[in-house]
Structures are given as C-alpha cells and as structure tokens.
Amino acid sequence: MSRKHLLVGNWKMNLGPHQAREFASSLAAEISALKRTDVWVCPPMVSLAAASEALLSSPVLVGAQNVHWAKTGAFTGETSPLFLKDLDVTFSLTGHSERRTYFGETSETVAMRTETALAEGLKVIVCVGETETERANGTTDQVLGDQLAPVFARLSAALAPQVVIAYEPVWAIGTGKVASIQDIAATHKFIQQLWNAQGYDHQPTILYGGSVNPQNFAEILALKEVSGALVGGASIKLDQWLELIRIAEATAE
Ligand code: PEP
Numbered sequence: 001m002s003r004k005h006l007l008v009g010n011w012k013m014n015l016g017p018h019q020a021r022e023f024a025s026s027l028a029a030e031i032s033a034l035k036r037t038d039v040w041v042c043p044p045m046v047s048l049a050a051a052s053e054a055l056l057s058s059p060v061l062v063g064a065q066n067v068h069w070a071k072t073g074a075f076t077g078e079t080s081p082l083f084l085k086d087l088d089v090t091f092s093l094t095g096h097s098e099r100r101t102y103f104g105e106t107s108e109t110v111a112m113r114t115e116t117a118l119a120e121g122l123k124v125i126v127c128v129g130e131t132e133t134e135r136a137n138g139t140t141d142q143v144l145g146d147q148l149a150p151v152f153a154r155l156s157a158a159l160a161p162q163v164v165i166a167y168e169p170v171w172a173i174g175t176g177k178v179a180s181i182q183d184i185a186a187t188h189k190f191i192q193q194l195w196n197a198q199g200y201d202h203q204p205t206i207l208y209g210g211s212v213n214p215q216n217f218a219e220i221l222a223l224k225e226v227s228g229a230l231v232g233g234a235s236i237k238l239d240q241w242l243e244l245i246r247i248a249e250a251t252a253e
Helices: 017-030 044-053 081-086 097-102 106-119 130-135 142-151 179-196 219-222 236-250
Strands: 005-010 037-042 091-094 123-128 163-167 206-211 228-231
Touching: 005 081, 005 206, 005 236, 017 236, 037 091, 037 106, 037 236, 081 106, 091 106, 091 163, 106 123, 106 130, 106 142, 123 142, 130 142, 142 179, 179 219, 219 228, 219 236, 228 236
Parallel strands: 005 037, 005 228, 091 123, 123 163, 163 206, 206 228
Antiparallel strands: none
C-alpha cells in the first residue's frame, strides 16, 4: 500500500494567537476527512494553544517550529519538549534554515534538539539544505551529509520512524525560486541513500520545501522520491493552502 502524502505548513513568525485561531477555524471549517494526505501546521509558539483548540476536531495536527534540547532549566526564550507535550503538541521542526542563518544554530545543536524531542515522544521534521553558493560550487551533497551526520549519530533504528527529513534549498525559501525537478529528484535520492546507509529498516519520509505553491506542487509531488512538502508563504494564504491540500489528495503516489 502506498504511503500518505505529508503536507506541513510553517507559519513562521506570522499569525499571533487571535489571528491563528481565526485562520485555524477557517481551515477546520473547510477540511473534512483526508484520504491520502496528512496535514500538519506549525504556528508560532504563543499561538500553539489557540491553533490546537481551533483544529481539535479536524484531521490537522499542530506542531512547533523549534524545540530545546533540555527538559527544563536556565534557557531563556527556549521551549522544552515537555511543555509541547503538555499542550498535546505531537511534533516539531528542527534546523529550519532561518534558525541556522539568523540564530546561529549548528548541525550539532539541531541534532541535540532532535534527540531530546524524540526521546520525549515527539515526531521531528529535521530541515536541511544548501545555500546558492554551495549548490553553485557543487558541494550540496557534502553540506547535506554534514548537516545530517550528527542527527544520524544520535538516532536509533527504534526512533527513526518518528523522523521526517525536509530538504529545503536555502536559496529557494521565500524567494519564489524553486529547485529544478531534476535537482529535487537527485537530492532526495541522495538523502535516501544517506538514510539507507544507516541501516534503518524503513524508507525515509522526505519533504521538499522552497517556494512551493499551487502552480508547481503537482509536478514536484509526482516525483517518487518526494513524500510531500514543507510550505511557508502559501500555508498562511487559506485559498492556496486548501489548493495544495486538494492537489495532494488528488495526486497518486
Ligand atoms: C519554509 O519556511 O520552510 C518555506 C519553505 O518557506 P516558503 O514556502 O515560503 O519558501
């Protein structure tokens, strides 16, 4: 049986609690049962409770945009996986390129965040991707390998099914530029090979992210190497988000 598609919306630093509740309520009103697609959204931390409440009776799951590696302590501004669990949040992103670029996150701290979140029972979407210069220099595979190595070093086969990898070329995020279909296929295949070399006993779920919209999504999702998408901008425009869900529901895997 083929796997379901996974469509994840990253709201970034948009939609505070009131707006999040409103948006999530409109989304819940438009979505009934989903057959072929799991839909997850990542509101800002302060909007998690509002979005969760509004989406409670819908099939949409709510997750965090980041999670800390410690369970409690002197880490001002950070969020413990225990607090996310307390809100019935089921997953978190780690390593989004905006965290790496603007907040100094390293592949090591991303791996630490991932490890604790998994240990506490959350699913984790680990984001990786190369810059435009790295792609131009032909070092994409090296960069992705270096980003994933500390994650794999801390990931047991038992917890591997709780991990999703999001391949997001940095230069494609929020820019309107999309990687070519050939590059997406080749890079996902490379990540799949890295995963398989770890000896985990199932195939990885690998999402593409970077300026996905209703015009380009069907072609990307048609690739056998692509399990779904991580979407920023188009995930907070209700008409576009609903259209992406419709495409994922309609596209055969
Ligand atoms: C993202 O934030 O992960 C992302 C892919 O953003 P966008 O879809 O806006 O490029």
